[in-house]
Amino acid sequence: MADICGRADGRFVMAGDSPGRTTYRVVQTEILRRITGGPWGPGTLLPTEEDLAQQFGCARATINRALREIDELGLIDRRRKSGTRVRLAPVRQARFEIPLVRAEVEATGAAYRYSLVHREMPDAPDWLRARLNLAPGAVALHLICMHFADGAPYQLEDRWINITALPQAEDHDFDLQGPNEWLIATVPFSEVEISFEATAAGVAEVTHLNHRSGDPVFHVKRTTWWQGAAITHVGLSYRAGHRMTARY
Amino acid sequence: MADICGRADGRFVMAGDSPGRTTYRVVQTEILRRITGGPWGPGTLLPTEEDLAQQFGCARATINRALREIDELGLIDRRRKSGTRVRLAPVRQARFEIPLVRAEVEATGAAYRYSLVHREMPDAPDWLRARLNLAPGAVALHLICMHFADGAPYQLEDRWINITALPQAEDHDFDLQGPNEWLIATVPFSEVEISFEATAAGVAEVTHLNHRSGDPVFHVKRTTWWQGAAITHVGLSYRAGHRMTARY
DNA sequence: AACATCGTTATGTCTATACATAAGGACCTT
DNA sequence: AAGGTCCTTATGTATAGACATAACGATGTT
Incomplete structure (x- = not known):
């Protein structure tokens, strides 16, 4: 230097x-x-x-x-x-990059695979209506997807999409491409609230991630807005042992 | 505007x-x-x-x-x-402020209380020696502390301090002030690696945080360096239901 | 003592100008 | 076609000079 x-x-x-x-x-x-x-x-x-x-x-x-x-x-x-x-005590802040699952998996050198597990369009449950500010009786697109690393379950995605704000989603085929990648291409510049927590494995995690019932699961919830309107809400459950790491 | x-x-x-x-x-x-x-x-x-x-x-x-x-x-x-x-896909990044527990608790309006649970200075276990790059046979200061919000358990702190790098720590009295606050005042500008995960409640979490054995626990591990030397390593377990949230 | 006024000062921003540097593209050579 | 050279271009950085603005502190007033 x-x-x-x-x-x-x-x-x-x-x-x-x-x-x-x-x-x-x-x-x-x-x-x-x-x-x-x-x-x-x-x-x-x-x-x-x-x-x-x-x-x-x-x-x-x-x-x-x-x-x-x-x-x-x-x-x-x-x-x-x-x-x-x-400063007497420096303001500590950590920056996390939030990658696509695909990139996250491929960064480890593993092969990425996606599969759509479930698709339906029911009336939005109350908690979702509150979160996405939906009208009473509104329907929403519900997707459950799996992301694999080298064939092994990596992440379970439980996603709801606001059909009123994003009608194109109803006609899109999510069999080959994960909803996240489609959303990023469709609504690139959104506002996001993200939160991390530890939850207990439920039926879905037991079925798809091979957890035992009640096992600790690293869980992420994310809600996305675009121009003031809530677009989507997703819950992500990771395989056992997952960690998020940062340096600062 | x-x-x-x-x-x-x-x-x-x-x-x-x-x-x-x-x-x-x-x-x-x-x-x-x-x-x-x-x-x-x-x-x-x-x-x-x-x-x-x-x-x-x-x-x-x-x-x-x-x-x-x-x-x-x-x-x-x-x-x-x-x-x-x-950019075709914007680079998503979230910034988290890492507050002192005291500030974290007081921000919710609750009263903060600290207490030292345990203090000893054993030979450093192998995993710690590897993490802090300690010499074979080195001793380390081990502290277990509790942080309370309005009298209820909020966070369990399991900390190891490298006595070789920070000999003052041995003589300091951690009965009244948490080691974090002392460390920040003593070694203000350190490098940090932080990671989040979901773990299962063990004996310590059951005893101090009122978890049931095996319950999911939001757990943070943090290692701190100063001028290339590892200073301290800490594990933080949160009370049930804890979340970390950010917007971007 | 409490309060309002105002000058001073360090940072915050803006401008015009200059040169540095990475990199695309054209041109030429092999 | 493959490779090398050079020109051009858009961003990156640096500068002197100027004015804006927040806020400390002194001064004067009630």
Whole structure:
């Protein structure tokens, strides 16, 4: 990496700019180093952007960008007039990528297979009507699907689709393609609420995922809106031992 | 919000700038609107930054910032020379804030209480030595703690601390303050790996969380490093019915 | 002491301009 | 057809300079 050389007068010199090493990144790295391991512990008031620009020998806009991104990480607190302060307790946040099941399976090197287990279009049950804000007596498309990894059950999908908002779904054939992939192609930019919990295996999980009744199941519920209208609600049950992992 | 008025010549006029409405935000909102509901569906090649700057009547740097942030959302794909394209399938990502248990409990309006259940300093078991990269025969500080919400069990914490890396931990009194809060104050800027899973209630969960044996438990495992050295590993078991929720 | 006013200051944003850099495409060679 | 060279183009970054805006703190008023 580009070296940063401290000098007696407090100025810094950036040297050896290897490819990919932009000024704001070098500055950012150095500031992060000072915060996380160096002289700028929690609570420290940083020099002003102008001072830092002087010290690093760059424009204030460059310092501003470096600090803005560190702010987005949750490590510092920036306020007009008061200046930039290192947070006492950094705001911890984890980012999870939510992949398609297909991608999730194929990323492990396993072969992916999909199958539609069940399809019907009953009156929407009360809990679903409440969740998707459906009219009384509305019908909804109910799909149960299985996703396999190398032939073994991987995920059970229990999906409801709002036919009023998405009438095309009624005529679509979900035998070959999972509803998720179709939905993403049809309604690409939706709002999502997702939640994770541990549930006990019921009849469906016992039948399709080879769980024993009452076994712990990693379960995801997801509701999707588009332009204010609820489109679909899905429950995903994973095979035994499933984990979600992230770093931050 | 500030209105954007389309004109016959394709130019746009920004009007009615209410407070907080900056140019790049207005531009961003309008571009997002065109992508998510308007003419720029998946696969569309957007005009160049220069063209957009012309159309919106602002500088290219402003367009650049708006597009850069949309890129970070995972909605577009930007490439030099090729230009900016709307992703066929947006990259879905959820952000979870990882709060302190105390904050988590108090956010629900409940009163928080902490208690130390158990403290010892045995030889580190093999699985822990592997995880924290400890020397053979190393000892580790083992703490079991409970977190209560309005007097009811909320979370069981089973923590191991690397005494070699953090010798202060041995002398600290964890009777009043949870190890998490102490660690955050002591080692504020650490790297973390976190994972979620569904496990079956064991003896500890039955004893402290009132689960029945084998009940599903929402379980979190977290390992923390600082400057390359593993500091601590913790397992968190939640009371029945716990959920983690996010929107994106 | 409580409160309103106002100047100062550090960050927030915007602009015009410049140069850097990745990469598509045309052209030429083998 | 396959491969290499060079030109062109759109994004990526950096800059100086300017004005906007939130908010601390001092000053004056009730």
